[in-house]
Amino acid sequence: MAHAISKPGTASGTTGAATGAAGPGGTPRTPLPDVLSPLAHRVARWAVPLGIGLVYGYWAASMRRRGGPITGENVLFGFLTVIAFVVLLIATRALAERLPREGHAILRAAFAGAAIGFLYSQSNPPLFTCILISVLSAGAIWAILFYYYYTHEDAEGNRLP
Numbered sequence: 001m002a003h004a005i006s007k008p009g010t011a012s013g014t015t016g017a018a019t020g021a022a023g024p025g026g027t028p029r030t031p032l033p034d035v036l037s038p039l040a041h042r043v044a045r046w047a048v049p050l051g052i053g054l055v056y057g058y059w060a061a062s063m064r065r066r067g068g069p070i071t072g073e074n075v076l077f078g079f080l081t082v083i084a085f086v087v088l089l090i091a092t093r094a095l096a097e098r099l100p101r102e103g104h105a106i107l108r109a110a111f112a113g114a115a116i117g118f119l120y121s122q123s124n125p126p127l128f129t130c131i132l133i134s135v136l137s138a139g140a141i142w143a144i145l146f147y148y149y150y151t152h153e154d155a156e157g158n159r160l161p
Contacts, residue, residue, distance in 0.1 A: 049089045050082075056115065057082030063122035085115065101149035105142050113138025 036044075061078030065071070092111045096104045117134025153159055 049086050049093075053082045053086035053089065056085045056119075060119055060122055063119065066123075101153055102146065105145035105149055108145055109138045109142035112141045 057078040057080075060081045061074050064077060065074045088111065092107055096107045099107060113134045116137045117130050120133045121130045
């Protein structure tokens, strides 16, 4: 059974044809509405890395003290870890946005692998296992990210709506 398809720009048509991206069945995709204000996006751009960094720093400091008492050195280590993690995360995000999808996936996977390897190293394992865990986790994360970027971008690297 044939169905009539309305043309873009008509009263019942979609406005997503301007993007040129086709959805399932060849119909134009419409972008999702943005429900947050630009101010909320600016705040989240800094608040989310800081929140993740605080969790990461606390985790690293708690692994380093190995169940012992909390000391000033341990607190300092935690805060320095937070600062280093947040700065590197923001720098990675800023640089990755300028790269094609392959480089984007490699850079983010390398950052994640190094972060996981650093956390693992705080439990005092042999050096080889730290490197192995870091490389294996970075490889798995790269495969996931590359697949995600490959399926969510067109050939020129533009994100699909």
